[in-house]
Amino acid sequence: MKTLLVFFLLFLFLWGCNQNAPTQLQYRESSLMPLQEGNRWDYRSYSLSPGNLKSAVREYHWKIVEPVLINGERYYRSFFTQEGAEAPASVIRNTSNGLFIAFYDSTTQHFVAPLLFKYPAREGEIYFFGKEIAVSSATVTTPAGTFNCLAYQMTEGRFRITYYFAPGVGMVRSEMEYPDSQSGELISEYSDLLDYRLLP
Secondary structure, three states, X not given: OHHHHHHHHHHHHOOOOOOOOOOEOOOOOOOOOOOOOOXXXXXXXXXXXXXXXXXXXXXXXXXXXXXXEEOOEEEEEEEEEEOOEEOOOEEEEEEOOEEEEEEEEOOOOEEXXXXXXXXXXXXXXXXXXXXXXXXXXXXXXXXXXXXXXXXXXXXXXXXXXXXXXXXXXXXXXXXXXXXXXXXXXXXXXXXXXXXXXXXX
């Protein structure tokens, strides 16, 4: 459940200025994350506590469930699952500005804790979507392979979270750092892509 909590912090963490002449990152893929009913990403997560003590490895899945219309626009419902437990559904959509993820409250008809991963983006770009998000490029190796990624980093005090997306594949890694509640030393949590299935 702790891994699921990490991803919910992603949604709850958020409620554009450029550096000098940043370079446009060139990717041929039309979106960061392919959205189609049945697409699935499998992850392995663990944390390193003070003293580099590694936690138990856990596995979880992110899957696209079904399309849904909100205000006449097509979104997809997605779930995180771990050990048979499903987290509340989020909605996700590729827009002309990038990948939009949020919870949707049908009672109030509002998006809750929306997040936008800007795409395309520029190397060194900093933009604002509720909070400051810094973009960089990175090569990431996981059990699923080696990927050229865009890294999206959000920092608030000593809390830092970075999401690595390989355009055309989806999220391949997340890293989160936060201080231990007792010692104040930094704890690092990681999730790496194990495997994925993208339907045509």
